[in-house]
Amino acid sequence: MTGTPGGRKTRAERLAAPLARNVVKEVAAEHGACLRPVQLRRTDIDTGHVEQVLIPCGHTLASVCPPCAERARLLRAAQCREGWHLDHEPVIEPDPANDQQRTRVADRSEAQADRDALAAEGLDTAELDERIGELDQQITDAGMRGNVLPARARRHRSTRRRQDTAPLPRRAVSSRTIGKTYTAPDGKTFRPSMFVTLTCPSYGRVREDGAPADPDTYDYRRAARDALHFAALFDRFIQNLRRLVGHDLQYFAAIEPQRRLAPHVHIAIRGTISRTELREVIAATYHQVWWPSTETVKYGGGLPVWDEHTSTYLDPDTGEVLPTWDQALNAISDQDEPRHVARFGQRFDAQGVLAGSRDASRCIGYLTKYLTKHLGNCHQAATDAQADHAGRLAEALRYEPCSPACANWLRYGIQPKNARPGLLPGRCKGKAHRREYLGYAGRRVLVSRKWSGKTLADHRADRKAWLTGMLGLPATDPGRYSWTPVKPGDPDHMPTGQRLLHVVADRIQWQTALELARRRAAMNDLSATGSTA
Ligand SMILES: [Zn+2]
Ligand SMILES: [Zn+2]
Secondary structure (H helix, E strand, O other): OOOOOOOOOOHHHHHHOOHHHHHHHHHHHHOOOOOOOOEEEEEEEEOOOEEEEEEEEOOOOOOHHHHHHHHHOOOOOOHHHHHHHHOOOOOOOOOOOOOOHHHHHHHHHHHHHHHHHHHHHHOOOOHHHHHHHHHHHHHHHOOOOOOOOOOOOOOOOOOOOOOOOOOOOOOOOOOOOOOOOOOOOOOOOOOEEEEEEEEEOOOEEOOOOOOOOOOOOHHHHHHHHHHHOOOHHHHHHHHHHHHHHHHHHOOEEEEEOOOOOOEEEEEOOOOOOOOOHHHHHHHHHOOEEEOOOOOOOOOOOOOOOOOOOOEEEEEEOOOOEEOHHHHHHHOOOOOOOOOEOOOOOOOEEEEEEEOOHHHHHHHHHHHEEEOOOOHHOOOOOOOHHHHHHHHHHHHHHHHOOOOOOOOOOHHHOOOOOOOOOOOOOOOOHHHHHHHHHHHOOOOEEEEEEOOOOOHHHHHHHHHHHHHHHHOOOOOOOOEEEEEEEEEOOOOOOOHHHHHHHHHHHHHHHHHHHHHHHHHHHHHHHHHOOOOOO
């Protein structure tokens, strides 16, 4: 920098100096510290000692908090790696139920018996049904999975397979989750696994940059619907694949956009399947969407109006009540065609991958590459054609119903499920309509339950245990503290800048400690007569 120390600087010189606050952010990011730490007050229950603790925001998008997003991505990579070539069946034993959980279930049992007794007498059960609803919520709140009773029977649809689709070979599915092992002549064993990529079908020819060669004939409607139902189609594919291979096949899958902005899915699969079998399953897999027809726009101008007394939507001119979601579904018969049939494209990619190989690392890189970005931000439009393509897709998604509760159903003269006032077609709040989602609002990573046998929280705890072990820190008893959030008005609240400075100092401190611990461990290895573990 020019200018004498303490002397006057020109305006240009002053502006050229980096802004101290931004430098703090840069330094924080360099050290992997969260840029939006959350402040909590930690009270030691035994001693009453209060401490301020800053915890990372944990956001998974790099546009919000790059260090947290990167940490989340690495955690996913670890989860992917751990499950891919597992050579033993993962053990998933639920914890035994605690007293509170048992009490809740006992309460629920009594309510059910009382309700069924009333129903048998033909009496009104509304009050007890409400009570049962509350108890079910309490059961969930008490940390139990699932419901005590199965959900109410779903609408029956013909399960006859479509005539235009190849038949699917079926086997009984065993509970085995790990792949086969092969032994080479030299006695070495291999447990090969697979990396598979499935894509959507063609909607029209696309150019190198992903934009359609002819935007006017590109099937945007089909593209929009396939994206909306992509998760359901993937689910169906896995079910079919399990039936074909005859065991409880495990997967770690990541949903990503192609350059043409259609979703595709990369799947790490434990064990192997032949290309022929994969082709068979892809050809035989489809997902039918039995939703009411949206062929005719009933209300393009004057929209249905909400009636407060009946809590329903009415025709603006005649005052007629619009059919409810359930009525509209009941009107669909088996003779009707489903509103949409989603399928994968015939082109797919499959390769065998060996545990611990360079290929395995490369594939894990693919699987986690875009996880810190919104689907719509993975390929930024650089050409006019690309921008136009993104715009047309967004427009196609605008009036497509995204779910049974979508406001767009009003446009087609149907009350959305759980209708409420203020719904405007074309203005549905569902994420799928937003540009950055490209029609796919589901989870970006889909992991089968017995992949690594661990949840993300377990993998996070593994990391923490490794770290505290490395630093020789005592394990803290989580029951020893009570936590309260610190709000902006509180006397001990730290403003953002101050919080950032603290997390940077903390990171530097423990990074130094970790480096020291590593060096000490290396020294010990050397002095221990060269024996390696
Ligand atoms: Zn963060
Ligand atoms: Zn919607």
